[in-house]
Amino acid sequence: MGLFIAQLLTGLANAGALFMVASGLSLIFGVTRIVNFAHGSFYMLGAYVGYTLIQVLPGVVGFWGAILLAGLAVGLIGMLVEILVLRPVYRAPELFQLVATFGVILVIQDLALMTWGPEDLLGPRSPGLVGVVRIMGEPVPKYDIALLVITPFVALALWYLMTQTRVGVLVRAATQDREMVGALGVNQAWLFTGVFALGCGLAGLGGALQLPKGGADLMMDFNILTAVFVVVVIGGMGSLPGAYLAAVIISVLNVFGVTYIPQSTLVLMFIVMVLVLMIRPYGLFGREEVAGEHGQVGEPERPIKPAGLQVRLLVAAGVAALAALPLYGSGFMQVLTTDILIFCLFAASLHFLLGLGGLVSFGHAAYFGGGAYVAGLLVKHAGTPMELAFILAPLGAGLGAFIIGWVCLRLTGVYFAMLTLAFAQLLWSLVFQWGEFTGGDDGILGLWPAKWLSGTTPYFYFTLVFSVGGVLFLRHVAHSPFGYALRAARDSERQAEATGINTRRVRMLAFSFAGFMAGLAGGLFVFSKGSIFPNELEITRSFDALIVVFLGGVKTLSGGIVGAAFFKGVEDVLTRFEYWRLAMGLLIIGVVILAPDGIVGTLRKWAERLGVLKRAEDES
Amino acid sequence: MLELSAVNSFYGKAHVLNDLSFTVARGQVVALLGRNGAGKTTTMKSIMQLVQPRSGKVTFQGQDITGMPTHKVAKLGLGYVPEERRIFTDLTVAENLEVGRQPPRDGTYAWTTDMLFDLFPNLAERRGNRGKALSGGEQQMLTIARTLMGNPSLVLLDEPSEGIAPVIVEQMVNVIKTLKADGLTVLLSEQNLHFARAVADMAVIIEGGTQKFNGTLEELNAHPEIRDAYLSI
Numbered sequence: 001m002g003l004f005i006a007q008l009l010t011g012l013a014n015a016g017a018l019f020m021v022a023s024g025l026s027l028i029f030g031v032t033r034i035v036n037f038a039h040g041s042f043y044m045l046g047a048y049v050g051y052t053l054i055q056v057l058p059g060v061v062g063f064w065g066a067i068l069l070a071g072l073a074v075g076l077i078g079m080l081v082e083i084l085v086l087r088p089v090y091r092a093p094e095l096f097q098l099v100a101t102f103g104v105i106l107v108i109q110d111l112a113l114m115t116w117g118p119e120d121l122l123g124p125r126s127p128g129l130v131g132v133v134r135i136m137g138e139p140v141p142k143y144d145i146a147l148l149v150i151t152p153f154v155a156l157a158l159w160y161l162m163t164q165t166r167v168g169v170l171v172r173a174a175t176q177d178r179e180m181v182g183a184l185g186v187n188q189a190w191l192f193t194g195v196f197a198l199g200c201g202l203a204g205l206g207g208a209l210q211l212p213k214g215g216a217d218l219m220m221d222f223n224i225l226t227a228v229f230v231v232v233v234i235g236g237m238g239s240l241p242g243a244y245l246a247a248v249i250i251s252v253l254n255v256f257g258v259t260y261i262p263q264s265t266l267v268l269m270f271i272v273m274v275l276v277l278m279i280r281p282y283g284l285f286g287r288e289e290v291a292g293e294h295g296q297v298g299e300p301e302r303p304i305k306p307a308g309l310q311v312r313l314l315v316a317a318g319v320a321a322l323a324a325l326p327l328y329g330s331g332f333m334q335v336l337t338t339d340i341l342i343f344c345l346f347a348a349s350l351h352f353l354l355g356l357g358g359l360v361s362f363g364h365a366a367y368f369g370g371g372a373y374v375a376g377l378l379v380k381h382a383g384t385p386m387e388l389a390f391i392l393a394p395l396g397a398g399l400g401a402f403i404i405g406w407v408c409l410r411l412t413g414v415y416f417a418m419l420t421l422a423f424a425q426l427l428w429s430l431v432f433q434w435g436e437f438t439g440g441d442d443g444i445l446g447l448w449p450a451k452w453l454s455g456t457t458p459y460f461y462f463t464l465v466f467s468v469g470g471v472l473f474l475r476h477v478a479h480s481p482f483g484y485a486l487r488a489a490r491d492s493e494r495q496a497e498a499t500g501i502n503t504r505r506v507r508m509l510a511f512s513f514a515g516f517m518a519g520l521a522g523g524l525f526v527f528s529k530g531s532i533f534p535n536e537l538e539i540t541r542s543f544d545a546l547i548v549v550f551l552g553g554v555k556t557l558s559g560g561i562v563g564a565a566f567f568k569g570v571e572d573v574l575t576r577f578e579y580w581r582l583a584m585g586l587l588i589i590g591v592v593i594l595a596p597d598g599i600v601g602t603l604r605k606w607a608e609r610l611g612v613l614k615r616a617e618d619e620s
Numbered sequence: 621m622l623e624l625s626a627v628n629s630f631y632g633k634a635h636v637l638n639d640l641s642f643t644v645a646r647g648q649v650v651a652l653l654g655r656n657g658a659g660k661t662t663t664m665k666s667i668m669q670l671v672q673p674r675s676g677k678v679t680f681q682g683q684d685i686t687g688m689p690t691h692k693v694a695k696l697g698l699g700y701v702p703e704e705r706r707i708f709t710d711l712t713v714a715e716n717l718e719v720g721r722q723p724p725r726d727g728t729y730a731w732t733t734d735m736l737f738d739l740f741p742n743l744a745e746r747r748g749n750r751g752k753a754l755s756g757g758e759q760q761m762l763t764i765a766r767t768l769m770g771n772p773s774l775v776l777l778d779e780p781s782e783g784i785a786p787v788i789v790e791q792m793v794n795v796i797k798t799l800k801a802d803g804l805t806v807l808l809s810e811q812n813l814h815f816a817r818a819v820a821d822m823a824v825i826i827e828g829g830t831q832k833f834n835g836t837l838e839e840l841n842a843h844p845e846i847r848d849a850y851l852s853i
């Protein structure tokens with residue numbers, strides 16, 4: 001009984017930071033409709049800034065003052081980010097801002113590395129709260145008790161702000177209809193900035209508050225991100241009580257999980273999330289998200305059309321140039337090109353889902369890494385020949401996508417996106433924690449291609465055939481009746497249903513197909529590297545694909561491929577430098593701001609303006 | 621007080637307002653009339669700069685407001701009551717009013733919540749209720765009250781009588797007369813003459829985004845053929 005209560009208290013204490021970060025994310029999303037991927041980074045900054053301030057400010061007052069100041073400072077940094085990075089891109093297509101926030105993650109990572117160095121910082125003790133108190137004989141850290149008390153006050157303060165002040169009323173009004181709020185004389189720009197700063201400040205406060213428990217390190221940003229997303233989704237996007245309740249549920253479950261079923265800790269929260277969403281698709285306290293409800297505008301989509309002769313010739317020339325690469329390129333060039341080709345196929349598969357289906361998956365790495373693991377595990381455990389394992393990779397990934405899609409496609413919009421992310425994380429946790437079977441963190445080694453494919457050049461050709469073939473096949477499907485049905489479902493579910501399209505079935509098929517193609521890329525990948533590690537299933541891998549698709553251009557068929565090729569190439573150059581993340585982050589932010597239609601879309605607009613390309617209008 | 625000169629507005633490639641020009645003088649109630657799809661809502665949105673005119677000019681109290689951000693337009697004293705009402709359904713009646721609150725400007729009426737609750741007694745009883753619990757008529761009252769909280773000197777009312785019960789329409793007529801007596805200028809849109817006849821001094825008729833008539837209500841009454849050609853019955 002004592003142990004039970006002690007654990008309950010620890011769980012509740014852990015819920016504090018999680019709640020603060022999650023409520024900030026939720027607030028920001030509610031008003032600006034931006035899924036702030038950089039939210040974990042503000043949490044991390046809070047910890048680092050708090051750490052430095054605590055070194056400077058002495059005593060009890062200094063400690064708590066430092067924590068408050070850290071929250072404030074991070075809020076100010078958030079304000080800067082909003083003004084400099086997000087303001088210029090609010091008018092860009094929905095979700096494009098998300099890519100900008102990813103750029104912010106990279107920039108903050110390197111800035112933190114420059115300022116505080118690579119070593120993990122040990123959390124300072126809280127003066128006066130060192131040691132434990134005994135509750136029914138069980139030790140509970142004093143600082144946990146303090147957190148337990150503080151969190152409800154923060155929650156209460158937030159509640160007061162949101163319900164009892166004019167600012168809170170405006171924020172809630174803007175969450176529902178920001179255009180109308182503007183028409184009533186409220187400057188939305190400052191409302192956005194204010195909410196963003198508040199959200200970031202909360203994350204910073206959370207980061208600083210957990211210092212005595214966890215210290216500060218450079219992995220904090222991603223480590224908390226998944227849990228935060230899960231909390232926000234379980235609680236319901238935009239709901240503060242929901243965020244609180246969900247943070248408590250997850251944290252308490254986690255503490256008990258660690259004690260009783262240690263292998264399950266990472267998996268546990270996803271299971272809870274899936275269960276909650278099956279019963280309440282918009283979270284415990286969430287409201288249904290209605291597309292277009294928030295006064296979003298966008299240019300009408302251009303119709304896509306099969307490539308003209310000119311383009312076909314260009315593509316053929318490009319493929320020919322690639323095929324001749326071994327004649328003029330070094331071994332290194334071939335390896336790099338192999339990498340790029342594989343990534344292009346992976347990105348193209350996501351682009352198919354996102355661009356044509358309007359289905360934003362945050363967890364597409366599940367099928368890339370999943371395919372790779374299917375092949376790897378078959379070779380390792382069943383001695384399957386490489387050729388067969390390679391064929392089974394996409395099939396396995398496609399099957400996985402079918403099952404996951406079946407669950408996720410009950411939801412739409414950001415809930416769908418979050419749920420796909422959750423499944424990807426679930427898969428990652430499974431692989432990571434089930435070490436006996438999957439090799440865990442050590443991965444699986446010795447997965448080389450069959451004899452006739454060994455060597456750089458043969459495998460390069462192998463990859464070329466399947467990547468180019470895969471991409472062409474994706475294009476072909478895009479122009480098939482199935483592709484049209486998919487786009488019809490994206491543009492208007494009701495109209496599509498009225499013309500006899502079973503939208504759910506079409507989307508299921510599209511999701512499975514995109515998973516299949518990602519699995520193909522995964523199969524190519526695993527045998528090109530000879531090994532596979534859990535990081536191929538990580539969020540970052542999913543985000544890589546998302547970023548290149550957005551930056552390449554969602555609305556252009558070639559966007560995914562161009563984006564992938566461009567960024568893999570740039571990455572290869574940049575990673576030779578120490579602070580490559582900073583450069584990459586700035587590059588991403590730059591592209592987002594300067595080329596809001598993506599690289600391909602923007603190039604096309606320029607070309608049209610210069611008269612090189614005919615305008616779409618003239619043709620229709 | 622409000623002047624549109626040769627305003628052209630578009631949705632993408634669709635040309636919706638065609639060289640629209642008319643003025644609204646201080647203290648007047650002007651009815652903007654036209655059938656469904658004529659461009660009335662677009663005219664209102666072009667005034668608020670929710671739709672930015674591609675050419676032409678909108679001036680309010682002598683100031684060119686074309687291209688100005690919407691919130692600044694509102695701050696100058698233009699109140700907008702949209703056709704779809706767009707009340708904040710998750711907020712209470714009192715909170716909805718709070719969103720609309722702006723400090724009074726020189727020469728405008730300074731509304732308080734209590735004055736508005738006098739004007740709209742139904743809302744007073746429901747001040748603690750959420751927007752989504754209100755009836756259609758109550759929602760319409762709330763949108764008007766919310767806009768008045770901004771102490772506007774000119775109010776744009778987009779189809780105020782649409783979809784509400786006759787009793788409430790009657791109440792609405794009285795409200796507009798009261799507002800007019802208090803010196804408020806009103807531009808309201810309607811598809812037919814019933815409501816306009818009761819409150820308006822002037823009428824502007826548009827069809828397909830082009831102006832077809834501009835004159836007093838008496839002039840319009842003297843030409844029933846115009847009414848028959850461009851308005852619903």
Ligand SMILES: Nc1ncnc2c1ncn2[C@@H]1O[C@H](COP(=O)(O)OP(=O)(O)O)[C@@H](O)[C@H]1O
Nearest residue numbers: 631634636654655656657658659660661662663
């Ligand atoms: N958001 C929009 N996008 C494209 N066309 C629109 C949009 N809103 C209105 N229209 C078109 O503009 C024309 C005028 O519409 P509107 O101003 O709403 O007319 P009214 O208010 O007089 O009924 C109509 O033909 C309508 O179909």
Ligand SMILES: [Mg+2]
Nearest residue numbers: 660661662703
């Ligand atoms: Mg209308």
